[in-house]
Amino acid sequence: MTNESATRDDGTPPAFVACVWFGVFLLATIGILAATGRAAFPADFATRAEPWREQLLRAFHREDPFMLQRAAELELVDGRFAGHPFATLLHVLAGIVFLLLAPLQFSSWIRNRHLGFHRWSGRFLVVTAFVATFAGLYFGLLLPYGGPLEMAAIVFFGGMFLTAISIAVVAIRRRQVARHRKWMIRALAVALGISTVRMVAPVLDVVLTQSGVGPRLIFGLSLWTGWAITIGAAELWIASTRFRAPSLAVSVSPSTTA
Numbered sequence: 014m015t016n017e018s019a020t021r022d023d024g025t026p027p028a029f030v031a032c033v034w035f036g037v038f039l040l041a042t043i044g045i046l047a048a049t050g051r052a053a054f055p056a057d058f059a060t061r062a063e064p065w066r067e068q069l070l071r072a073f074h075r076e077d078p079f080m081l082q083r084a085a086e087l088e089l090v091d092g093r094f095a096g097h098p099f100a101t102l103l104h105v106l107a108g109i110v111f112l113l114l115a116p117l118q119f120s121s122w123i124r125n126r127h128l129g130f131h132r133w134s135g136r137f138l139v140v141t142a143f144v145a146t147f148a149g150l151y152f153g154l155l156l157p158y159g160g161p162l163e164m165a166a167i168v169f170f171g172g173m174f175l176t177a178i179s180i181a182v183v184a185i186r187r188r189q190v191a192r193h194r195k196w197m198i199r200a201l202a203v204a205l206g207i208s209t210v211r212m213v214a215p216v217l218d219v220v221l222t223q224s225g226v227g228p229r230l231i232f233g234l235s236l237w238t239g240w241a242i243t244i245g246a247a248e249l250w251i252a253s254t255r256f257r258a259p260s261l262a263v264s265v266s267p268s269t270t271a
């Protein structure tokens with residue numbers, strides 16, 4: 014989607030760039046593993062992961078005051094995916110494809126050598142983003158585990174995801190490469206934010222559960238915190254980097270821009 018000879022021209026230290034790539038790789042891997050786990054065990058993935066949670070709470074000498082209701086909570090979490098296998102598969106498979114392909118779109122090496130791949134992959138990513146989001150809205154709005162806090166997060170961040178992708182597509186069709194890049198970074202941040210949520214949730218579990226905060230509230234808080242952290246980091250990256258796009262008219266033909 015972006016121009017083949019466009020470069021970042023801001024003197025960003027290579028070590029910083031490497032750290033950001035590492036973070037993206039780590040978060041994408043976590044998201045892909047979580048989605049693969051749910052795809053493989055749609056009916057009981059949360060239940061299977063429960064021993065890890067117990068070990069974590071033990072390691073931090075934490076008690077769960079809701080232990081007696083735990084089995085019912087897990088059944089509720091797993092049951093929604095078990096009861097809606099098609100929507101579950103649609104969501105997690107589209108999510109896996111998005112997390113596999115989207116980071117590659119930011120590689121100038123790939124754009125410079127395989128612009129055709131970047132364009133077709135970009136078009137495919139738009140489709141997977143819409144599929145993942147609509148399936149996510151299905152769970153978040155019709156079957157929310159975390160109640161209104163989850164519903165609000167899903168509408169807000171799901172809407173942000175689709176808006177960012179739509180603006181990025183319109184931008185590249187108008188050959189506004191810098192704008193396209195900025196909004197694709199925001200879209201990727203929303204997708205990677207799902208993984209940050211998974212890292213934040215155990216932390217909030219350890220910190221809050223013992224003092225009587227229930228699992229549904231913790232889930233809702235994790236959604237907002239994880240997404241806010243990742244999108245905040247993306248905004249810092251956008252603000253601290255600039256993008257120079259040489260004459261688009263020369264190297265991007267209007268008929269082939271995505």
Ligand code: HEM
Pocket residue numbers: 044045047048049051058059090104105107108109111112145146147148149150152153154156157158159163167170171172174203204207
């Ligand atoms: C594009 C990358 C995405 C990936 C890899 C991904 C991955 C996942 C996974 C693995 C689950 C199952 C969670 C579990 O096993 O407990 C899930 C659930 C869910 N996802 Fe996504 N997702 C993505 C995007 C989105 C987006 C953009 C939205 C917003 C609309 C969304 C909303 C949801 C909702 C509401 C649930 C159910 C949460 C619950 O109540 O338990 N996802 N997602």
